[in-house]
Structures are given as structure tokens and as C-alpha cells.
Amino acid sequence: MESVKLPDGRVLEYLVEGPADGLPLVLHHGTPGGAVSRESLFPPGVRVVMISRPGYATSTPLPGRRVADAAADTAAVLDAIGIAEFVTVGWSGGGPHALACAALLPDRCLAAATIAGVAPYGVEGLDWFEGMGAENIEEFGKALAGPAELEASLAEAEGSFAQVQPDEVIAAFGDLVSEVDKRALADGFAEYLARSLRHALSGGTAGWRDDDLAFCKPWGFDVAGIEPPVSLWQGDQDRMVPYGHGRWLAAHLPQPEVHLVPGEGHISLVNNMNQIVETLRRQAAV
Structure with a gap:
């Protein structure tokens, strides 16, 4: 694990895996989540950069942050590593942050992919909560009520996740995991997810809080104005980020390559990573 100190005094932790001459790929983790090793998730020839967002693990919190930040x-982080151009993937809560890189770093971000990514809140044509599991409906309801109510709620939820072990993940997520996602967790993804959750929450819930709040207010950019190519991946068995989010993004991103995948859930969709990376390579022409 490495870190970079920013001009404003904040510290961001990050992890780099893969060959130095590999395709630079920035992976934006889910919510909650952090930078933990998952090299086997990616095909050979990829140099993966994972950054713990502010407030997660040892990254300094940035209260009031926007998705655009x-x-x-x-x-x-890329400047510190010495990477100029890159492609990016955002899974779940990382989806909006990958789109932010595409929108605001168009001279460096060659292509982006959002996997089961959250859509903006309060936009026309999207019932944001439709099809969402009970735990997330409650969590985002608290976020809309304000930071104080959300913090109290996350403090209670922290007990289920901060020390979670692989065999406890399915129970911890409750109504949020569909049957296909339960199978994906049982097939090995639970080990990674448990490590990510424990690491993310090792410094408290500030990152989780600020992710939730950022999703529920203007992101700081318009998805319709994104210039680099974007591929979108969404399963219809997703109870964390419902199918409607993918449909809305597919209709409002400029000419996205759309993969609305029947039978896939929130977690199982990640098993398509080889195809996702191939798509990024093709779109970025590298």
C-alpha cells in the first residue's frame, strides 16, 4: 500500500498491481470499499490502480465532497505514479466516480466502464428506489434526511461489516443479494468483499457517509456531456443498484456501448471482467 499527500494536506492511499508496461486501469471500488488486492480479477497485461476514496481506510476524509472530486x-495519484493516459472501471458506488474521470479528465481518460453503477438521484425518468433491497432503501432514506441521521444509521451498520468474515457476508447483506449473487459470493467473491469491507471501515464510516451523501446531490458534471467512450454493464437481478439505474444511464450517456445482461446480479456481473477489459482496450485503441 502506498500513499500520496495532496496540496490541501490530505492523504490518499492507493495500491498498484500488474506489470509496469501493462494497460493502466483505475478501478473505483464500491460503497463501502477500499483498495485491496484483487489482481486475479483482471486478465494479464493490466496495471491496476486502486485508490481508497476520502474517508476510507487511511485516506483523509473530505466532508461534503462531490462525485466530481x-x-x-x-x-x-496518477501523477505520483507517473501515469498519463488511462482507462477506468467503476463498480457499484464506484460507477459514478469512473464517469467523473471520463467527464472531467477527457484528455487523459481514454475509455470508461460502469459496472452496476449508481445513476444520479432525482432525475426525470428514474424511480431511484424501485427494485432496491430493503437495507439500501433505509440507508439512502437516511442520507436524504441529512448527515446526522445517516451517521447514526451507519454507526449501527458498521458492526455488521467492520469485522465481517467471508462466511458472514451473505447474511450481512440480507435483502440486497439476489440468488445469483449468493452463488457468486459462495464461489469465492466473498473473501475479497470481506477484506475490502474490513479495510475500508478500519478508519470509521466517514467514507461510506460521504459516498452516500454525494450520490444524493448533484454530481458536479453532466453525464450527457462525457466525451470518452463509455461501456455500461448492468444485470436485471441486481438488488443493490437496480436495473432501472442501468437503463437510465444507457438512455442518457452519449452513445454508450450498452450491456444490459439478463440473469446477472450486482456481484455476479463482475465475473465478466475479461470482456469488460477487452471492451476498454478496443474503445481506447490500445
Whole structure:
């Protein structure tokens, strides 16, 4: 694990895996989540950069941050590593942050992919909560009520996740995991997810809080104005980020390559990573 100190005094932790001459790929983790090793997830020839967003693990919190702020933070980490151009993937809560990089770093971000990514809140044509599991409906309801109510709620939820072990993940997520996602967790993804959750929450819930609040207010950019090519991946068995979010993004991103995948859930969709990376390579022409 490495870290970079930003001009405003904040520290961001990050992890780099893969060959130095590999395709630079920035992976934006889910919510909650953090930078933990998952090299086997990606095909050979990829140099993966994972950044713990502000407030997760040892990254300094940035209260009031917007989704858009991820672009400058990503650029600062890439500058420290010595990477100019890159492609990016955002899974779940990382989806909006990958789109932020595409929108705000169009001279560096060659292509982006959003996997089961959150759509903006309060937009016309999207019932944001439709099809969402009970735990997320409650969580985002607290976020809309304000930081104080959300913090109290996350403090209670922290007990289920901060020390979670792989065999406890399915129970911890409750109504949020569909049957296909339960199978994906049982097939090995639970180990990674448990490590990510434990690491993310090792410094408290500030990152989780600020992710939730950022999703529920204007992101700081318009998805319709994104210039680099974007591929969108969404399953119809997703109870964390419902199918409607993918449909809305597919209709409002400029000419996205759309993969609305029947039978896939929120977690199982990640098993398509080889195809996702191939798509990014093709779109970025590298």
C-alpha cells in the first residue's frame, strides 16, 4: 500500500498491481470499499490502480465532497505514479466516480466502464428506489434526511461489516443479494468483499457517509456531456443498484456501448471482467 499527500494536506492511499508496461486501469471500488488486492480479477497485461476514496481506510476524509472530486484525486495519484493516459472501471458506488474521470479528465481518460453503477438521484425518468433491497432503501432514506441521521444509521451498520468474515457476508447483506449473487459470493467473491469491507471501515464510516451523501446531490458534471467512450454493464437481478439505474444511464450517456445482461446480479456481473477489459482496450485503441 502506498500513499500520496495532496496540496490541501490530505492523504490518499492507493495500491498498484500488474506489470509496469501493462494497460493502466483505475478501478473505483464500491460503497463501502477500499483498495485491496484483487489482481486475479483482471486478465494479464493490466496495471491496476486502486485508490481508497476520502474517508476510507487511511485516506483523509473530505466532508461534503462531490462525485466530481474523484477526478482531481485520481489525477493526483496518477501523477505520483507517473501515469498519463488511462482507462477506468467503476463498480457499484464506484460507477459514478469512473464517469467523473471520463467527464472531467477527457484528455487523459481514454475509455470508461460502469459496472452496476449508481445513476444520479432525482432525475426525470428514474424511480431511484424501485427494485432496491430493503437495507439500501433505509440507508439512502437516511442520507436524504441529512448527515446526522445517516451517521447514526451507519454507526449501527458498521458492526455488521467492520469485522465481517467471508462466511458472514451473505447474511450481512440480507435483502440486497439476489440468488445469483449468493452463488457468486459462495464461489469465492466473498473473501475479497470481506477484506475490502474490513479495510475500508478500519478508519470509521466517514467514507461510506460521504459516498452516500454525494450520490444524493448533484454530481458536479453532466453525464450527457462525457466525451470518452463509455461501456455500461448492468444485470436485471441486481438488488443493490437496480436495473432501472442501468437503463437510465444507457438512455442518457452519449452513445454508450450498452450491456444490459439478463440473469446477472450486482456481484455476479463482475465475473465478466475479461470482456469488460477487452471492451476498454478496443474503445481506447490500445
